[in-house]
Amino acid sequence: MDPYILKKDFPILDDKTLIYLDTAASSLKPKQVINKLEEYYEKYSTNVHRGVYNLSYVATEMYEQSRRKACEFINADFDEIVFTRGASSALNIVASSYGLNNLTSDDEIIVSELEHHSQVLPWQNVSNITKAKLVYVPLNKEGRITIENFKKVLNNKTKVVALNYVSNVMGYVTPIKEIIKLSHNVGAIVCVDAAQAAPHKKIDVKDIDCDFLAFSGHKMLGPTGIGVLFGKKELLKEMPPIEFGGDMNDNVNLYDATWKDSPYKFEAGTPPIAGAIGLGAAMDYINDIGIENIAIHEKKLKDYTVSKLLEIEDVVIYNKDAETGIISFNINSVHPHDAVTFFDGDNICMRAGHHCAQLIIKWLKVVATLRVSFYLYNTIEDCDRFIESVKNARDFFKSAGF
């Protein structure tokens, strides 16, 4: 893959001075996705599953075609893919529907300090309501979830394991397949937060054998407002809906009603139609390039940038051995928000803060970190300009007496 050619697909990057290093928050969108959204809004912007006329059939077919693309993308079956508003709402469905209805005070839920708030907070809520105990996997010295440490907290009381596949702060890949195997051995189900994995890594839900898996469209070239929840069909079948409204029901009586089968019972109301269709186009785009090629490219950029950052005095990197394209770091004595404002002056977009993952920031014993995250449209030149900006920021704040 050639990032210089790919860059041309991204209208925002027509501004040649712009360096975008914040894909972990949200990726840029290629014209292929933007055009698909335009096609929907201009040519068949009708509702799905309702209209008895051709345009609505077209919209329905495009919406369901995207579901089939999502199936192929992660090797799931059709009735195992629920379209949601994003990874957060997908994880909330699992916690509120499965968690609240299956856990009791005798049970334990395993999470980690590496989790995004979207994974840890829904399970905190389940724990508060059901009194199931929330148990944290101790992280190793590097801040990773290891099998050795996971085994220390797994036991016969564990009913749910809710962990990330790739950390949005540290970029570490969790050994999820082995964790799932161990969890199943004690009868626990595993809910995987794949928001940072799906855009960068081949996922095969049958191979890893996860019970639930969630990701967002907007981090993988797709539109905002669309996400995917994968759930094993036998689990989704038993789970009650948590939102009620149009299109999720079969028969409605005065005092009761029956629900459609999954996935529709979890898609109450008008679904994110344009979002789903746009996500289908994003998946096509990624498939055309090959997700493995994207991963190799990002890792190359990350290794190069880490090696250059290590040469800069006063730079502290928290995850230099991460397997993916995320770098979390700070410049000694410089508040990350000051640094990121300096980078913005060089037209470099990147993130500073706790990245919606306060637990790992507390674990690192810092107030916040700077975070760079790469994607297929980044180049070595982007890295060089960023490194230059880091050096200038360090010199600027040092000369200002920080």
Ligand SMILES: Cc1ncc(COP(=O)(O)O)c(C=O)c1O
């Ligand atoms: C690891 C991880 N999980 C979940 C989410 C939540 O995704 P969304 O905000 O799209 O619902 C994010 C977003 O940053 C994330 O990085």
